Amino acid sequence: MPHIRMLACILRMQPKECLTSKRLGSANLIDSKHSMDGLSFVRFIELFVALGIYWPEMDHGKAVRRNGCPLLLLVKLMLQISVSAAQGLNELAKSAVVTFEPPMLHDLIEGGNRTVSVALKIPEPEFASLPDKPYQLSLGSFHPDIAASLSNADVTKSSFRFDNSSNYYTVDTAMIVQAKLLGKTGLRLRLVRAENWNEVDDSWKVPEPLDDSTNNILDVWVRRSLESEKLTHIFVASVVVLITFANILMGCELDMAAVFATIKRPVGPTIGFFAQFVIMPLLSYAIAKSVFVSRGLYSMALGLFICGCSPGGGASNFWTLLLDGNVNLSVTMTFISTLASLFMMPFWISMLGKEFLQGFSSETKIYVPYGKITRSLISLVVPLLIGVAIKKWKPEWAAKSRKIMRPFIIFVLIFVICFGAVANIYMFKMITMPALLGGLLLPWCGFMFxxxxxxxxxxxxGDVTAIAIETGIQNTGIAILVLKASFAQPDADIGAVLPILVACFTPGPLLLGAGVHMAFKALKKRSANTSEEKLPAVAQEIAAGGPSSVALLEQADAKMGEENGNEVLKIAEGTSA
Known part of the structure; x- marks a missing residue:
């Protein structure tokens, strides 16, 4: 049925083509939904004409060309008009220049607003071909839930003034940008005919990566209020102190003899290092690209990537013990990965992380804060080495630290959950389906790989269990501290959401695995008890510590000999009688 296939082609093509109007040039001046400015409408009409001309006859199943139909002639005329209009407007979009003053807004506060001066410049030849009709100027937002502008200006050709020095016709207007939610977005100028004006603009909800060099995008960053950020600073400082003390206690708990013994057989630690600092960074990069970058969520992509580059978490040792894995290998991998993170995290951030540090305008330049990242990692690695030194030179102190290790960990968990929820309540607003998907995929795929x-x-x-657990469990605390202490806002606040979601999704497969493992152990124990109950009484007596099998055989032989002797006596008595 060719007509159905052609209709399906039309329906499949149109939405995708409508989005291509964003890449028509340096400024998206024409609304793609309400005017004949893009290739989508032209191709739609072309396919519509083809559908009318080559409609298959139902009786014969053959395509018959129809000529002389007035309706088709009218459609062809409309097609020619639309093609010429689209070409003219596309040329306008390619040649126009848009500038903003200020060129970017990187300090907007949630709930605040800012007035921006917008200038539209059109070359003289294109301006002459512009129809003399009323227009509407407005700003379209890639993410209206983050920041948007409800301002619009009525513009006609008489509103433009000619600049002799540049040969451009220019019109200036002021737009108010309103900040709504923590995040990063971009605003682009729209020029729409007044009769086609509509405040609802769905085409801006899907951003496209921009590589042009003009200031046609207003880069907007929205951050939290100063009061909310102060509370977060107090929380981060408290967590730094607690994690520093926890790393000292962890160093006191390390059995360096077991670590060195494991390193002497380097196959297991080498595989673990490869999985931790090669597989996980590449895996987090792939997830960030597919889940977040495609939606313009660069800050969340950064948070997930930083989490994927982090070392293994201390909880991996507990889960390895619970699942009967190689605990010495797990402890060794945790120790090695924590030390190696001092070099591997900056390496991967410099290699791949720069891609996630960008705005919506090509003029925005964001640099990787290598110095801050290195200082943050040193502040976490040094306490671990201090704990190792305490155990070596002051073993009595290390022995006392074991008594407070578990209560301290419980206190840290309660503190982080309670105070962290209050200080970072904004994170609940940032939890979306893409964020949940990314937070789930990283640890679960880490266990699998x-x-x-x-x-x-x-x-x-045992090594398989230890390596799988160590790979999947990331030290999300280090990831959060690196983000909060090293990167600028709003990247730090938005990116910190992902390590928390990763920490929430990590125990799922482990709890399932622990349940299955314990169930199998219980079944094996039950089957062993059943087999023991079915043993013969002699075997049970032997197992219980009774007479040995040799003694039982000797007793049986003696009894048989006595019975045979009695039989012989009876026979002899009968013979004598």
């Missing part, structure tokens, strides 16, 4: 890497290298089951 760590398991595959150890199985392919033919490691024993």
């Amino acid at each position: 760590g398991c595959f890497a150890s199985i392919i290298t033919r490691r024993p089951p």
